[in-house]
Amino acid sequence: MVDASIRLLDRGRVVADAGFVLDGHTMGTAANPNPDHEMREFVVWSAVIDHPEGTYLWDTGSHPDAGDGYWPDPLYATFQHVDADEHPLEDDLAAAGYSPSDVDAVVTSHLHLDHAGGLAAFEGTDVPVYVHEDELKYAYYSAKTDEGSIAYLADDFDRDLNWRVVHRHRRTLAEDFELLHLPGHTPGVMGARIDLPEETVLVAGDECYVDENYAGEVPLGPGLLWSERDWFESLRTLKEIARRTGADVLYGHDKHRFESFGDGWNLS
Template sequence: MEIHLLDRGTISADLNFALDAEVAAVRSQQSPELRYEEYAVWNMVIDHPEATVLWDTGSNPDAESVWPAPLFEAFAHEDAADHDLETALAAVGYGVDDIDIVVQSHLHLDHAGGLYHFDGTDVPVYVHRRELEHAYLSANTEAGGDAYLAADFDYDLDWQVVHGDRQLLPGIELLHLPGHSPGLLGAHIHRETDDDVLIAGDEAFLAPNYEEGREMGTSLVYDSRAWERSRRKLKERERRSEATVIYGHDPDQFERLRDTL
């Protein structure tokens, strides 16, 4: 299986969202300087012998105009239009029409904004049941989370609902990793060359979330106990398989892996 990381640009945000209380006032330094940094946005193409799989569809290219203003203010994706899905796919030799399967790790606006490409098609879109329920609840009521836009996912899509861990294709196992969102999906990609890949995605915004157990900011964690259980689940998989673990938005890792997977 060939794996290609797609460059979908960068989101700019306060580091405290990614690493809880990374910059905090203390008695001796009551006015610390905040850190406003850039984070990678990526998708993935998995070229499997039986199907070409697209992992996530990224931000809507018109993010600045379609995202709620407070969310764009907090998580500015200013280059979304320069890194739209069609451009990102073309950069690694694919087109939207080459995609046989879409997997949505979750339906937050920086991950589901390209689903309109598959409106009215027979391309199956895999999503966890809890995620689909929570996304519609969040987008249409005052309950749930604020990172869901009905306009991202309320299309004529061939939803394939996942209920737990399950095999997608031989060698590709979907993993339910609740915590960041109720229905977050990751994956264990088993490759014959023994260089397995674990997609942690937004279970870990940055490397320290996974490697050191540093929680993300409270606005990025739906359920902190579930988040820690999911982290332990991935750690056990990593221990047994020595897989490369891919984080959700780590810019250093993205640059390191984009040409080496």
């Protein structure tokens, strides 16, 4: 296996109703017609993959002005990135010993506003920005019309970026580093399989926000689910890879799961 490392970057916390992440979580029943709503704290993260073929940045987090009018008020009231202003991409990279100029390529798992908010750091450069074809199309469709999803902001990605479009369901980005198309949450969500000397890391990303989505196979709530059928098919893909490899599975926003992996993998 290639001698690469994965360093996790903590990009802050989003507070939201668990019902958005777990379908039916707070639905009433005859026995409990008025269930309590559960507010949860979710992690936002990026990762730096230091590979012999280059240094790759996975996602760019939220824009630091998310809570200061950059995100639309109704959306921020639903998904509050409460400390976005404390997590500019440049600062979080610096804390891990990197700068944007060290990054050879960016992978955008998808273009929602909590994943694409730092792309401006690579505007006007020749740094490749990888995105799935279906995601790029849907992001522009959503941001530029009244259709699609409100979770895309044109100001995040409608920039002079060196897009590298990923087609089909798998793309080898570097040795033992494979991108996986995992539609469901959005049309073009990407995860990854990264084979390290001692272990395999399987990036589920927002296919699975939290462990209940993966282990319990509870779909995302309707507001976060583009296609339930595709979501289940993507979950089968992840679980089959995990079964064959014994991989560590990294979810999109599960704070406890994220913290359980410390600073990352193969960092010594």
